Amino acid sequence: MSPLRRIVVWQWRHSPAAFLSGIVIALIPALAGIALLGVAGWFITAAALAGLGLFALNVFMPSALIRALAIARTAGRYGERILTHDATFRFLTNLRKRIFQGQAARIGDGTRPARSGAALNRLTSDIQALDAVYLRLIVPAVLCLVTGLLVIAWVLKLAPVAGLGIAGFVVWGAAFCGYLLKNRHVEAARRQEAAHEAMRLRSVDLVAGRRDLAVYGGLEQSAHAILKAEERLAAAGEEIEARTARFLSLHGFAGQFFLAVTLVLVSALMIRGNLAPVWGVTLILVATALPEVLGALVPGLANLQRTRLAARRAADGAHESDNAGGAEVASIDRKTVTDPVLSFRSVTFAYPGAETPVLSDFSFDIAKGETLALTGRSGCGKSTVSAIASRLLNPQGGSVTLCGQDLQTIPEEELRSTITVLGQKPYLFNDTVAANLRIAMPAATDDELWAALDMAALGARIRGSESGLETVLGEGGLGLSGGEQRRLGLARAYLTRPVLFILDEMTEGLDEKTAKDVLDRFEEFRGDASVLMIAHKRMEIDRADRVLGLRDAEKSLAAE
Template identity: 35%
Template sequence: MPDAREASLITTLRPWWRLLDRRRGRLLAGAGLMLLTVAAGIGLLALSGWFITATAMTGLALAAGLTAGLDVYVPGGGIRFFAVTRTVSRYVERLYNHDTVLRLLADLRGRLFGVMAGLDGRTLSRRRASDWLDRLTADIDTLDGLYLRLVAPAGVALLAILVLSGLLALWLPRAGLVALALLLSAWLWLTLGQARRGMTASRGQVEALEALRGRLLEHLRGLAELEAYGSLAAHRSRIEAIERRLQVDQWRLARVAALGSALAGLAVGATWLAVLGLAALAWEVGALSGPVMVLMPLAVMALNEALAALPMAFTRLGATRAAAERLNALEAARVQSAVVPRAASEVPLRGPLGISFEAVDLHYPGALQPALSGLSFSLPAGRRLALCGASGAGKSSVAQLLTRQLIPSAGRVRLSGMPIEAIDEAALRRRVACLTQRVELFDDSLAANLRLGDPEADEARLWRALSMVELAGWAQALPEGLATRVGEGGRRLSGGQARRLGLARLLLREPDLVILDEPFAGLDAPTAARLAARLDEWLSGRSVVYLVHQLGEVVDPPGIDRRLTLCEGVLCTDGQDVSG
């Protein structure tokens, strides 16, 4: 019966093993190729030893004047077969299994991206962006060894031990039992024993690496500020402390792995020596032929290849476990932060959506003061509101509440009279659209980035949307047109172009409630004025919330019916109608 630690490890890894199990056919095929490589190595060494010994004994018999013969073609062909098979199977195994791992990485990252996309703003605010990136990259990279370095090699080694011990038992039962006892004991140590000895250090290494990455990013980004305030040395000392802790863990893991490698070699050496001794005694009494006596220990010696990879992999099992625990925590956080109950199925009537905030409070975890406090206002359907305020006043929090990325700590948000948490998820995403200050663009074509707004949009609609934001002429002049890639994060575009591309994507969405956060940021005044005129016509018949620092900075958003000002999460204007 597994102890609590083992049960916890099994529980931790179970969700990720289920994900790997979706590619069971490929995993089994890859393990089969690994087993074929090991079997070919055993066959090559064992048959070579048998052939050399048989040849020598035949030569001695002929030199003594005895009549003797040996068929060299069959064993010679067998040796060539095993040699070629081992070479080809190893090459194919590496190629096939690494392709499988790349597919698994795509599965793992896709799953984790889906988990992170489901987290609300409150949960996301608890960690830095670098920490989330660490989950998506380093933790996933650690988990990819679950099959290739842990499960498959350990399973292949165990199966090879069982099969080889059985084959030895056919010639000499005692040799088979001794080999099974020694090699199985070694296998248990190289897996469970190494994992136990390296668990704490390898888990600590994962945590230290995450802390080091975060500290280094802070150090590099805030270098000027740290220097200006005389904190550079203190910050550097904290980084050095993490590095020392990491070095201690690395040194401990290296010693444990070296011990495992030494024990693996010792176990194989002791086993083939014991088998050789038993085989020699059997040969002495005529129970075995000389070539078979040599074949048996050489077959055991070939198992060294199957066991050699286990110590290092299982010494670092704690890192895999820690990565799985961190990713499982994300899954649990998504469940806890789910803002939509499963029964949410209400759909507002078609048309512009009215907005109502009723004594809404919002408090981020660990924040010194609430982001919003007692916020109450309403906006009739089809009207336009300008919500003003300095950075940090709470405007973005209002947008996240309206898109249900956050739920209020107190109070209620309604759309067309319905509690926002009761509205069907698909309907909400279809009816509400937001242009945030930071436009997220993917390393794909212009068309693909635009079709995030409407996957079914044809090229004619794409060109119309680009024309509305004055990007059509620019896109037509590009050699690849709509197929032009925008680069990672849209780095091939200027800030203004990226902003307008995001706006064009929103236009394709055709929402009923539009949230525009600084819609003309990064644009010159003439361009902003022309866009405002076009936007005014398109926004007709929709509810609109503009999030701006203050009116009159570049170009006022068109058609404002009402203006409210937020000051540190509290309304500091009476919200009177300003349309006249």
Template identity: 35%
Template sequence: MWRDLRRVLGLWRAHRTLLLLGGLVACLAALAGVALLALAGNGVALGLHHGIAAAAVGSLFLLRPLILLRPVLRWSERMTTHAATFRALADTRVWFFRRLADRLPAGLGLRRAGDLLGRLVSDVEALDGLYLRALVPIAAAAVSVVAIAAILGWTSPALMAVVCLPLALALLLPPILAPVAARNAARVAEARGTLRAEAVEPLLGLEDVLSVNGEAAAAARLAEAGRQQARAERRASRASALGGAAGTVLTQLALLGALAWGVLAWGTGHAGDTAAQALLAVPALFLALAAAENLAAVPRAGLALAGAGAAARRLLDAADAPVPVAVPASPAPAPKGHAIRFEDVRFRWSPERPEVLDGLTLEIPEGARVALLGPSGSGKSTVAALLLRLADPQNGRITVGGTDLAAMAPEAVRTRISCLTQDARLFDDTVAANLRLADPAASDAALWQALERARVADLVRALPDGLDTRCGEGGARFSGGQARRLALARALLSPAPVLILDEPAAGLDVSAERAFLETLGEATAGRTVLLIAHRLLGVERPTRVLRMVGGRALPATA
């Protein structure tokens, strides 16, 4: 747990100045509270010993600026610590997203979408406990206890020991509670991830669930996940309650210790110093009250540490998955040409799965239009994945413009090669934002040009907000053919000279498929095109037709 938390703090290095400032202000606010109650206690003691007038002239005169300063420090603490936390968590989300993008370039694979969403949202949010509810409260409490020990030790070391010993024990509660709390927090985090997955996944495929009357089974799984989460949270709550009770008992012991000191001093002291010794208990009582306020959050700090540790472990577990594509330390520059060549390429997706490509040799000259045919599972889409560097071959090599893809950075490869997949997705954003995924700097004129080439510009002009019209989740605003043409416009917006069309008309009816493929033929003129399909309709006009057989590309026969 501690190693994971140290690594998270390392991710926040860019904000260390603001984080340290927030901790410093919190400590100053705690010291202001200690000073306020120390002066108040001293004033009461002076009033009891010398009279009310002496108290007013002495300690109470100093209370006025502290009464004003303390709320200002508290406000500054909240503003600074929360600003630092929000910035650090925002950076953590971006870091985690980029790590997932590097490790899941071909999609989620066997990972559950809801669970990853939980890690990206809930687990990152749980990390605020590391700073806001753990480090800052512990630092403020520790500073206040040290200040109280210094004040009481200057007047009476014995009284300091009586009051500060239980306070010091209260400071030890976080590391004492953390191991048990960490196990509970891990169970809670896992249960929350499962619950989110069971809620999200049926919604993503709701049409399929309803078509087989599977909503009852999905609801049952969701209910069971909810019960598991409730059990895990009850177990964690019991530990939290015990920790809070322990902290309260220890701070009350400090108060009782100060009170007992005063009573015993009054009953056993000599006439000359009885009153003086007894009156020392008054500021000690006030200081114990100040410590109780600052220590109230310490037991919960241990639980917050545990929760942050469990969240950090889940994040790092996903973020540290092996990278499927090695990035060279010194990437080769992008080649000038874009002719493609596969040289004796062998590939399988995992050691336990069969080989997909078995010595594939393939050439695609610049400007060629090659159709690659074959049934599902023959390796057609694997060819596209390797060209995009979503995976690397185990043997052989692939070159673009004479440069080995393995020597190029993946993002550089994708500036040369673009792809329109069979399940190209429109996101719940504007038409313009969806198109600019391919070229963030594209002007509106360039967007309209791409839409014209995809033969969907008239549709967008007729929309209520034109380019600013939202597409809906998964492009729900549009029909399948319309959404596919918008995805084509996005692919055409990319400046990449090589375009892969992986089953681009899948799911369309015959007439819509034919019309879309005719559009493709015209829109992709001047680019090198690799068309991946089960069959040809006769409107594609490729310069070469190949068929995948046994992991190899062979010339197609009639």
């Protein structure tokens, strides 16, 4: 199945009712618009003939029908916008979640993107492009098919000879759409994507590194690189727009040509007396309206290659289901936590492109209530161990268990409440102190937040702020020092009650007195929870029950 068809199938499975209702409601304004033009033409012609005494006319029925069709067209178009866009946005929200799950799974396998900013930009642009699948391809295609068949059936029944022009236009339209579907010119779409991505990334680099660029004289060069990418983006966009304009022009010319054919045929039938004038005018006006309906599909088909590229990446990057691995889900009973709490058995892990694995046949256990300090030189694999232990990375060999359960089978929500990770630099959002803390415990009261801040030796600092818990932090925790940011991350961890804490240099950036205070408070708080601690400082190592060292090129395990 092609990626584009997979996207269509996924949207159908996401909500069949929304998928169908959007199409059905879209048929109302399309059919009402054609019928309105036809009835209006019939009514005007009939009224003119009635004025000449050549025709008897009941004006109430057609005038009421015109009003009804006008209302149906307006209401149908409004309903179409609501239902089709709602169906699209809800599906894209679900698809975005599935793509993020796919990205997380690949990161867990060690397959990291070259640059997270590039991956995010690509994801954003792909999701934006995929709104065309339903709105500009599926819905217009169904409208063209249903409308074309109904009009042909009605015209052939009314006047088969006059219907040849309309039937010819519909057949030509189908052949033209088939040509656009097979159009394989993807270079312009690829150039547009590449230029768009380059412009975004270079702009981000310019903003983030403006200080160093100004110091070393690189601002002008960086700005020039952005402008060059913008020029390539504009050139690719103009090429795509020019192709779309050519297709629309060709479609418009074909519509006018077949309209002229229909006009000639209808005129001949009316001259011969084989077709009443009122129906002849109706046929001509219907032939005038039909190209507008069929033309709604042309823009989507003209940009089909861009949509196909986005669909391929989205289909390849998304999880087929929430439980893609098909593993049986396990659960942890906290009341009967078994020893060991955390167990590595012959774990192997290597990053893509690395000559040697970071971990090879690596094993250790952490007992209930035990603190294990993991030490070693920078780059020896300590952070990799903590990432595997928290399932941010998946081992390529061996097994990891948490409280006797395979780590891979524990539901995500339960795992995150069972393990608390405090990294080297906790991420703080551009929000209030309270909101940053409630990430760990949404229902936490203000008293619980203050208790966590006090436990992290940060309560006095926040109380000294005029807004207290409602103090707004800048992006990345701007407004707090590096050490205070670490302690706010620790306070967030204190709002949880995990079975296992994973601490990555928790006192880094703190002076000796504050570091000792933080460690004392942590020991008081953690209770019987186990601790995996990545440590460099002697103060931290001395608090551990056991110390394991990762050292030398083979990453062999040794006890100190």
